[in-house]
Amino acid sequence: MANLQDVARLANVSKTTVSRYLNGSLDLPKRTADAIDTAIEELNYVPNAQARRLSLGRSETIALMVPDISTPFFSTFVASVEAEADRRNLSLSLHATLNRREREISYLDHIRQGRADGLIFITNHAGDATLSEKINTAGPCVVVDEDVAATHVPKLFCDNDAGGYLAGRHLALNGHRHLLFVGGVDEMISGERRHKGFLRGLREVADTDLRVERISGPYTVEAGREAARKFISRSDDRPTAIFATSDELLIGLYEVLGETGMSVPRDVSVVGFDDVSPLHLFAPAVTAVRQPVRELGKRALELLLDFKPDADSTLPHEELLPVTLIERDSVAPPIRNA
Amino acid sequence: MANLQDVARLANVSKTTVSRYLNGSLDLPKRTADAIDTAIEELNYVPNAQARRLSLGRSETIALMVPDISTPFFSTFVASVEAEADRRNLSLSLHATLNRREREISYLDHIRQGRADGLIFITNHAGDATLSEKINTAGPCVVVDEDVAATHVPKLFCDNDAGGYLAGRHLALNGHRHLLFVGGVDEMISGERRHKGFLRGLREVADTDLRVERISGPYTVEAGREAARKFISRSDDRPTAIFATSDELLIGLYEVLGETGMSVPRDVSVVGFDDVSPLHLFAPAVTAVRQPVRELGKRALELLLDFKPDADSTLPHEELLPVTLIERDSVAPPIRNA
DNA sequence: AGCGCAAAGTAAACCGGTTCAGTAAATCGG
DNA sequence: CCGATTTACTGAACCGGTTTACTTTGCGCT
Numbered sequence: 001m002a003n004l005q006d007v008a009r010l011a012n013v014s015k016t017t018v019s020r021y022l023n024g025s026l027d028l029p030k031r032t033a034d035a036i037d038t039a040i041e042e043l044n045y046v047p048n049a050q051a052r053r054l055s056l057g058r059s060e061t062i063a064l065m066v067p068d069i070s071t072p073f074f075s076t077f078v079a080s081v082e083a084e085a086d087r088r089n090l091s092l093s094l095h096a097t098l099n100r101r102e103r104e105i106s107y108l109d110h111i112r113q114g115r116a117d118g119l120i121f122i123t124n125h126a127g128d129a130t131l132s133e134k135i136n137t138a139g140p141c142v143v144v145d146e147d148v149a150a151t152h153v154p155k156l157f158c159d160n161d162a163g164g165y166l167a168g169r170h171l172a173l174n175g176h177r178h179l180l181f182v183g184g185v186d187e188m189i190s191g192e193r194r195h196k197g198f199l200r201g202l203r204e205v206a207d208t209d210l211r212v213e214r215i216s217g218p219y220t221v222e223a224g225r226e227a228a229r230k231f232i233s234r235s236d237d238r239p240t241a242i243f244a245t246s247d248e249l250l251i252g253l254y255e256v257l258g259e260t261g262m263s264v265p266r267d268v269s270v271v272g273f274d275d276v277s278p279l280h281l282f283a284p285a286v287t288a289v290r291q292p293v294r295e296l297g298k299r300a301l302e303l304l305l306d307f308k309p310d311a312d313s314t315l316p317h318e319e320l321l322p323v324t325l326i327e328r329d330s331v332a333p334p335i336r337n338a
Numbered sequence: 339m340a341n342l343q344d345v346a347r348l349a350n351v352s353k354t355t356v357s358r359y360l361n362g363s364l365d366l367p368k369r370t371a372d373a374i375d376t377a378i379e380e381l382n383y384v385p386n387a388q389a390r391r392l393s394l395g396r397s398e399t400i401a402l403m404v405p406d407i408s409t410p411f412f413s414t415f416v417a418s419v420e421a422e423a424d425r426r427n428l429s430l431s432l433h434a435t436l437n438r439r440e441r442e443i444s445y446l447d448h449i450r451q452g453r454a455d456g457l458i459f460i461t462n463h464a465g466d467a468t469l470s471e472k473i474n475t476a477g478p479c480v481v482v483d484e485d486v487a488a489t490h491v492p493k494l495f496c497d498n499d500a501g502g503y504l505a506g507r508h509l510a511l512n513g514h515r516h517l518l519f520v521g522g523v524d525e526m527i528s529g530e531r532r533h534k535g536f537l538r539g540l541r542e543v544a545d546t547d548l549r550v551e552r553i554s555g556p557y558t559v560e561a562g563r564e565a566a567r568k569f570i571s572r573s574d575d576r577p578t579a580i581f582a583t584s585d586e587l588l589i590g591l592y593e594v595l596g597e598t599g600m601s602v603p604r605d606v607s608v609v610g611f612d613d614v615s616p617l618h619l620f621a622p623a624v625t626a627v628r629q630p631v632r633e634l635g636k637r638a639l640e641l642l643l644d645f646k647p648d649a650d651s652t653l654p655h656e657e658l659l660p661v662t663l664i665e666r667d668s669v670a671p672p673i674r675n676a
Numbered sequence: 677a678g679c680g681c682a683a684a685g686t687a688a689a690c691c692g693g694t695t696c697a698g699t700a701a702a703t704c705g706g
Numbered sequence: 707c708c709g710a711t712t713t714a715c716t717g718a719a720c721c722g723g724t725t726t727a728c729t730t731t732g733c734g735c736t
Contacts, residue, residue: 001450003691003692003693004692004693004694005692005693013714013715013716014715014716014717015692015693015694015716015717016694016695016715016716016717016718017714017715017716019693019694019695020694020695020715023694025694025695026714026715027713027714028714028715029713029714032714032715046447046450046451047451047692047693048392048451048452048691048692048693049397049448049451049452049453049693050388050391050392050397050452050453050691050692050693051392051452051691051692051693051694051721052692052693052694053388053392053693053721054386054388054389054391054392054691054692054693054694054721054722054723055692055693055694055695055720055721056693056694056721057721059387059388061431068417069413069416069417069420070410070413070414070416070417070418071413072408072410072413074413075407075408075409075410075412075413075416075417076408078407078408078413078416078432079406079407079408079413079434080408082407082432082433082434083434086433086434091431091433091453092431092432092433093399093429093430093431093432094416094420094430094431094432095420095424095429095430096417096420096421096424109384110387112339112384113384113385113386113387114386114387114388114389114722115387115388115429251616251619254619255618255619258619277615277616278589278615278616278620280593281589281592281593281596281620281621282616282619282620282621283619283620283621283622284621341721341722341723342722342723342724343722343723351684351685351686352685352686352687353686353687353722353723353724354685354686354687354688354724354725355684355685355686357723357724357725358685358724358725361724363724363725364684364685365683365684366684366685367683367684370684370685385722385723386721386722386723387723388721388722388723389691389721389722389723389724390722390723390724391691391723392691392692392693392721392722392723392724393690393691393722393723393724393725394691394723394724395691452692677736678735678736679734679735679736680733680734680735681732681733681734681735682731682732682733682734683730683731683732683733684729684730684731684732685728685729685730685731686727686728686729686730687726687727687728687729688725688726688727688728689724689725689726689727690723690724690725690726691722691723691724692721693720693721694719694720694721695718695719695720696717696718696719696720697716697717697718697719698715698716698717698718699714699715699716699717700713700714700715700716701712701713701714701715702711702712702713702714703710703711703712703713704709704710704711704712705708705709705710705711706707706708706709
């Protein structure tokens with residue numbers, strides 16, 4: 001493989017000249033420029049990215065850390081970050097943590113190691129002191145989708161509270177007073193906010209007679225199944241509507257509901273959250289709160305690269321992206337007989 | 339940031355010693371080793387990956403090029419490659435080509451640039467001479483899922499022919515004789531193989547009276563919609579079964595079938611391909627040929643890193659992974675009235 | 677006492693770029 | 707025709723590791 005030196009020799013100039021010419025920091029008369037171009041052509045020269053990066057002190061790479069890549073929400077998110085990174089001529093280094101803390105912590109070192117210039121970080125467990133300490137000292141980093149307590153980095157979330165509110169209001173307007181909220185382990189701020197918004201939405205419509213139950217758990221298909229089983233095992237006084245706060249929870253819920261012959265929305269109304277999976281094709285099509293996932297990815301990279309913190313602000317920058325309710329066929333008024 | 343030199347100074351040894359100690363190419367007496375460990379601890383030293391890579395002449399990174407990251411098939415594939423890469427302590431550099439040839443070609447340079455040690459490449463258009471030339475000279479590379487003609491690199495596909503066969507046989511056994519095959523643009527080998535296998539499966543069961551139509555197109559939701567519209571616009575003598583050869587095609591098909599009130603499988607039977615999306619929740623649950631996507635990703639990286647070509651073999655190595663038919667509710671015998 | 681060998685390191689070249697601080701020659705103004 | 711400026715370039719240091727080939731010291735053995 002030819003290197004800068006080889007090109008310089010063939011073009012009868014110095015390394016410096018070729019380097020500066022290629023980087024545009026030197027104007028050359030046409031003859032010299034041509035000689036260099038010819039030499040590059042002839043030797044089939046391609047600059048070595050590793051050398052360039054070492055010299056420049058940056059990797060031209062940003063790292064993306066997500067719990068899992070294969071779920072629609074995260075894969076769509078990754079896709080939108082990649083698109084924006086590509087637009088800026090940055091490479092994307094992708095890492096799945098599978099929610100394992102030691103991975104999260106070790107990947108955070110990638111910035112210090114010079115493997116990445118910055119990091120976009122999504123985690124599903126948000127309370128760890130070691131983790132937040134590490135995030136605060138790792139280097140350029142933004143936290144997305146789920147908060148990590150005690151971190152002083154820019155943050156970007158969907159408006160979880162508004163999402164909960166929309167779902168709650170919609171179900172209350174449809175006459176539901178006894179509801180089941182599924183999702184969110186205690187430490188996850190997204191779950192808390194969705195829950196709070198949900199209650200607010202319900203109360204705005206129906207201030208009395210409300211009964212809201214909750215099954216907490218991770219945003220997984222299996223947790224959805226489990227919640228559904230628990231729901232079904234109760235023979236009487238069941239809630240008339242369920243708010244499943246992620247696509248995965250909803251999928252698990254639908255699976256079990258379907259298997260056991262429960263009919264949506266006749267026997268129970270359902271509202272989902274995320275709306276990245278093809279919920280419009282499910283039976284019945286699912287009414288859900290839609291997250292602006294693509295917007296989230298694009299904005300995350302913008303925040304990472306362009307954001308300059310206010311000197312006077314002591315609080316970390318936090319940004320909320322709006323959500324919308326997509327009405328489909330999984331919500332109906334409850335049957336009055338109980 | 340502390341570097342090797344700083345550590346060496348503090349531990350009263352030379353750079354060489356520290357480097358060799360850290361890389362295990364030097365056994366040191368406990369006192370010296372401790373001194374180095376202490377210095378590293380004290381200075382909070384982390385080796386610089388860029389420098390290491392330049393020196394080593396490899397990037398410890400492999401590049402993954404797919405048409406799109408957000409579809410379930412590719413995102414699952416990416417996830418499985420990432421898992422295997424992580425197991426081997428390699429970084430993964432992710433690139434979406436959006437099927438644009440100039441991107442595919444420019445990303446292939448990443449190997450020569452030293453940005454990646456090898457490349458896993460999936461494309462959806464397979465006939466280009468510039469592209470195959472570039473692939474042949476780019477460096478370590480494997481071609482996955484869809485063939486690129488005239489390339490001499492290891493190749494890994496699902497058994498598309500067997501997949502077509504399973505679908506054809508299943509539909510024929512259910513009594514279908516007039517069928518519609520949807521998918522595959524001309525240059526795509528996967529489509530051809532699925533089609534060929536489809537015919538073989540049909541003929542094995544029913545040698546006469548077979549009528550097989552075909553609508554070609556890319557593996558997209560929109561192409562699925564379009565095929566469905568075309569299908570529906572024919573008022574009589576419609577095929578009684580449709581083989582939609584990707585999840586996306588199937589989704590588009592189901593959307594339009596649903597909107598226009600066609601009932602599956604009463605009015606038309608449907609078999610899908612991929613089975614990565616939650617087809618079991620669709621209405622009705624979709625019978626489909628399942629691709630072993632995770633296996634595909636894992637094996638792709640193995641091939642890239644471990645495969646040593648036979649010196650005597652002139653043909654490129656080609657590997658086929660088995661597929662299975664998942665029977666659900668979208669296939670029934672045709673109604674006999676036409 | 678002296679040879680041989682193992683133990684414990686090390687100096688310096690190298691990977692392939694970028695960049696600071698110049699230099700030599702050509703051109704220009706007066 | 708001389709000094710000043712501009713043009714066209716360059717030597718060498720630097721980024722931070724890895725590695726080859728080599729030195730020094732100390733010990734056991736005869």
